[in-house]
Each structure stands twice: as structure tokens, then as C-alpha cells.
Amino acid sequence: MRYLWSLLCVGVLVGCMEGSPKEKLDGAMLLEQKCAKCHNLDMPPKSYEDEIAPSMMAVTFHLKDFIKSTTPSDHESKVVAFITDYVMEPSREKSYCDKASLDSYGVMPSQKGNVTPDELEAIAHMMYQTFDNHKLLKILKERQRLASLTVYERVLEQQRCENCHDINQDKVAPSFKMIASRYTPQDRATLIESIKSGSRGKWQGKTLPMPPFKQLSDQEIEGVVEWILSLKP
Template sequence: MKKIYLSLATLLLLTGCINDKPKQKLDGEELLTQKCASCHNLDMPPKNYDNEIAPSLMAVTFHLKDLITSSNPSEHKSKIISFVQDYVVNPTAEKSICDKASLDSYGLMPSQKGKVTDDEVEAMVEYMYEYYDNKKLLEQLAEERRLKNMPPHERVMEQKGCLTCHGMEKDKVVAPSFKMISDKYEKKDREMLIQSIKDGTKGKWENRKLPMPSFKKISDKDVEGVVDWILR
């Protein structure tokens, strides 16, 4: 009898452990890409509005944050999650937070009943709430303006991390400075330098053991701009 009780206790303990397993954390960004990107633009800010069939998720999120109010950030997010969980499976014009012009333009979203779970909606809204942030948007726009106003070669070198290995004037152990490259090469070497950046290179500088990686994804215009600046 003791063995039976012991077996039952063990079974209950194991069952309890299994049931107490923490829920798997869902990836809100990935879910948005899988379930929403076919209709909604996910960029912040949207890069274009071509063939738009639903408002961008940035606009949706900002609208939700404005119209569903709470002084407590945690409660605010929870209220938005609850609203979206209900709305996506039972959308109606009365529930919609869109103005009449938007509803006339986009129409009412189709019900997602059976296509998305409450847990998935929660993960997506959690991501939207944190990612689509007005302060982040303003900072991003300011950074884009800063990069746009930079000389093209400086923008490319900053974005691609060129200065991590190359100094402007002073030599670095990893790679020669841009001044050294400029002093060594002439305008007749332009095409060779362009290909060296695109394909990578090794062995052109004494005591430089690390090869330069290829940068095939940089546009021809950007590579040519950097080389022309070096050879100026």
C-alpha cells in the first residue's frame, strides 16, 4: 500500500511540475511579420505608402496610446492588450478607434478568430507598445537627418564601421589610416581600390596580418564616393 501511495505522490508531483512550467515566451516582432505584415506596414516611420490596404502599425499604436488612457504605464499597456485581444476577433465599427475617414478608406479589418491566440496578441502588442514609441521616432528622424546632411563618404564610413579599423590620420595596428592609403595610391589605382573594398583584400600592406573583409552590399555609388574621397 505504501508503494501505491508513494507512486501516486510521485505522479502528482511530476504532473504538478509539468503544469507549472513557465509559458514559452513568444516573439512579438516575429509574430507581427508572420500575421500582420501582409496588410500593415511595420516600418517606423513607414518608408512608403504604396498599395496600402491598412494603416501602418506605427499609426495604429500611436492611436491606441492616445485614445486608451491611463496614468499608470503598466495598466495602460494592459488595457491596450485587452482591447486588441477583443477587437481582432470581433471587429466592429462601433469598437474601432479609427475615424470615419480611415474606416471609409481602409474598411473594417476582417476577424482573426481562429488565426491568432490571446497569448500571440499579447506578445505582439507588448512589442508594438515598446517599439512604436514617439520619443524613439523623433530620435530616429533626427539621426536620419544627421546622416543625410553628412558628406556621403563620412556617412558610409560611419554606417559601415570603417573607422573601427582605419584611422583618419593616425595609423592603427589593424589597418592603415586613410592618409596612408591616400599617400600610397594615385587616381590610376581607383578601380583597384574599388574592387578591394567590394571583394576584400590581403597582403597589400606589410605587417598587416588580418585580411580586409569584403563589402559587397555597399552600393557602387557609395564605394566610389569613398575611394574618390581617399584619392582627392
């Protein structure tokens, strides 16, 4: 009897497990595939010109603001519930979009057939978690910090030049001061070319080649070269 019971339990468990653990849907990928055709997904959006729909950041911030809940933990599920309903059954009456915008965009066409309910749920959670005030603030602060750097500081940081070069100390690459003392302002073009296309064999004892940095703009490379040359003792 006990044996039967345990068999039964196992059977029930297996039964549950077969149906329930849905394969985890990739909300970010689905958002891109299913919604980016009309909604800009950048945070913050790069441009508001020629919009055919409000940016997803604007949509999500707006909904988070308008949809109230008594407890914070409730909020995400309420917003998700609105989105999953609206996207399948949109209407002028349900929309939180202001009337003037609704008139210019027109009501969103139902996405039935474009997206399944499961996919939509994953998308809605992704929207809630991605378009977040704190995340936006962080992004804006980081942009501000980068914008406040000089050209050479930004290049050094973003390209990680200092993984190989130190300003003063000889490492796997010659120090920037060593480079400065070997060249004069007349050699600007040589240095620009070395950074753009990489360099090898010019510095004795350096076995590692320097990789090319083709992604840098001329202005960025010139800024770095001016700075290196300014280190001449």
C-alpha cells in the same frame, strides 16, 4: 502531521507551476507572422501607397491617444484589452478608425483562427512597447544625423573601416594617408576595386587581408576613394 502538511504544500506548488508559467511567446515574431500581411510594421512606415490597412504604427499611436487611463501604469493594459477584443471581434462601432478610412479599408476581418488569445496578448504588448513616441523620435534623429554626414563619413562609420585603418597611424591596415601617398588620381579604379573585392598582399607587413565591401554602392565607394586621395600631402 507536519510532514503531511509540507507534502501538501509541495503538491499545491507543483500544481500551480505546471499550469501557470506559460512558455514566453515571441510577440515580435508573431506580429510579423500574423499581422504583417495587411499592416505595415516599419517605424516609420516606408510608404503609405496602396495600403490595405493602416500601418501598425498609425494604429498603435491612434489607440494610445484615444484610450485614456487615470494612471500611466493602467494605460498599457487598457490598450492591450482593446486590441485583444477588437482583433477577435472587430466592428464598425468599436473601431477608433475615422469613418472615411473605415469606408476605404473596410472593417478588419476577425482574426479568430489566425491567432490564439495568448498569442494575441503577446502581440498587443509588443505593439504597445514597440510603437512608442520616444523610440520613433530616436530613430528619426539618428536618420537625420546620418543624412547630414558626407558620403565618406557615413561609409567609414557604418562599415567600421576605422577598426583597421586610422587616418594617420599605421595599424593592422595602412593609414589612409599612407594609401593616399602611394597612389595618384589615375589609380582610382585600383582603389575602387580593392574596396569592392578586398585586398591582400599589396602592403608589406600586412598579414590580414582586407575583406570585400560588396554591399557598398559605386557612388559610396567613389566618395570614399575621392576622400582618401584628397589626403595626399
